[in-house]
Amino acid sequence: MKKVDDISEGFLNLEKKLNLFEYRFSNILIWDYIRYGIYLEIKKKTSKDTVAKTSLKSSLFKSIFLLLKSFFDFLINFSCYKVSLDKDIIFLGHPRKVFEDSHYIDKYCNEIIEELHKEFSVKTLDLPFRLKHYKNEGVIDSKYLDVYEYLMIFAPYLVRTRLTEEEENFMEKIKSEIEKEFLVDINVSSHVKKGLKQYKILQKRIDKLFVKNTPKCLICVDGYDFIKKLFIEKANKHSIPTIELQHGAVGYFHIAYRYHKLENPLYSFPKCFFIWGEHWDKYLLLPEGKFSKVVGFPYLEKRVLAKKSTEKNILVISQWTIGFELIKKVNELAEQLPEYNFLFKLHPNEIDEFGRYKSSIKAENISIVGNEIGLYDLFNKSIAQIGVYSTALIEGLAFNLPTFIVPINGHNVFAEFINERIMIKLTSFDDIVNELESKISSTYTKNKVWHEEALANNIREIKLIVQNH
Incomplete structure (x- = not known):
């Protein structure tokens, strides 16, 4: 390939x-x-x-x-x-x-x-x-x-x-x-x-x-x-x-x-x-x-809050092309990390399939999120984010969220971010545990992005x- x-x-x-x-x-x-x-x-x-x-x-x-x-x-x-x-x-x-x-x-x-x-x-x-x-x-x-x-x-x-x-x-x-x-x-x-x-x-x-x-x-x-x-x-x-x-x-x-x-x-x-x-x-x-x-x-800059959430929420940003494959991976992660809450944010193209996604949940600590909560509100109440190739992951960096990329179809768009350790390529649940304590936001110059x-x-x-x- x-x-x-x-x-x-x-x-x-x-x-x-x-x-x-x-x-x-x-x-x-x-x-x-x-x-x-x-x-x-x-x-x-x-x-x-x-x-x-x-x-x-x-x-x-x-x-x-x-x-x-x-x-x-x-x-x-x-x-x-x-x-x-x-x-x-x-x-x-x-x-x-x-x-x-x-x-x-x-x-x-x-x-x-x-x-x-x-x-x-x-x-x-x-x-x-x-x-x-x-x-x-x-x-x-x-x-x-x-x-x-x-x-x-x-x-x-x-x-x-x-x-x-x-x-x-x-x-x-x-x-x-x-x-x-x-x-x-x-x-x-x-x-x-x-x-x-x-x-x-x-x-x-x-x-x-x-x-x-x-x-x-x-x-x-x-x-x-x-x-x-x-x-x-x-x-x-x-x-x-x-x-x-x-x-x-x-x-x-x-x-x-x-x-x-x-x-x-x-x-x-x-x-x-x-x-x-x-x-x-x-x-x-x-x-x-x-x-x-x-x-x-302008929109993003105005909405980044200085105060960080203490809730143990991990935001998952879905895309309509890989959503069902992504939720399988998240099920595995959530079962291994029961102390964290996984907020699975649907892409607008996926809203009509809310029921199908909800029925795909295997772990109790996963919640499907539609339009009821804005994306930037989710950034502000989360301590990390997971995704594949969504532009929203770039926006999440402005909120100083440690960012984990699931290596499925499309993830290579962030290859340079991964190489520079701005984002972490997710290979196991240990990656999340090990990286959440590190200051990932200090590995890049925010003003350049x-x-x-x-x-x-x-x-x-x-x-x-x-x-x-």
Whole structure:
């Protein structure tokens, strides 16, 4: 099995060899829109572990029900879906909100928005999470992008695209090179044709928004989302400053922030990438003309409490792809460590399976936790954390939690943290007993991972970008 780093480097070399960013299918530079999906499929297929055995899948009936419910909400709340760019600063927020103080908020954007609104007019445009929305409290003006999501879903059936023989042959060449490099079979043609149809049905509609209005800045979270990439492309082409806020762990494994040197400007990537600390900068290979700024994470910094809990709680952070495999490991640990309480925090995608997880508990000292307790409250009441590859584990480091990584599928994303002893690769229950008394927080410079004075940094840099434009 190839290492994640090897896959990343091999993928970048393949892109360079075939000059994929310069190749036009139907006169469209589509590669940057589909590369992330292709890369993820390669990673999944090259892994010796099979995610499908433990991951959750939505049934066709449930998907159709959510889609119909979404349509109904759209029809009765039409004004919420009428999109325009008629404010100074436009935010494309994170669709998954966090529940805090009896309401939902966008932890990546809200505090920045509230501060910016003292000087600028601000609007957020939100994509749905699992085809529904969680009302974002505190946001001045918010509209929903569900229409664009619908067009993404139905584009393969609404748009026709014809490729030349040369283009068909080139897709086969990409497929062949991927198979040669990674020993996996990827349906490149499907990725290309679907991407082209989605691009064609969306790009003119999004461009019209920028023709009608010219905001001073576009700020997004999760900038490698297809729809957001189109907003970024159109904003860049209309000479509007674009910024992406870091929302997860960045490493050699994350191809969305790694590019070889390109011949021409890449409009689908934001001009500036705001990162949490200096630590993350070393992983970035940004396209020519793009740059990063170390700013920190305001939401997290504000919620780290100085006082530590004395409760013997160990937080377990699940992920929907490995959840059931993880709870088996936790059952074994909990039986060996009866003096500790294990709080098994479900990923939002796992909430509907609460009952299945609860029935999987074998030890009395394990509790399943859904949305009833916020993640940061759990950090503050725990003395350690366990997980596999969740970004939340990085956030837990800011709370000085000893961090243990269960070596199952996906854990290699934290290989460098493990090598530097910032995190501990869990091999037995003795690892927890031995490490809980050590000062793991002293083994890394916290400010390098989480830069201080985050809110002030974000606001200052946004203002500078707007003013210097």
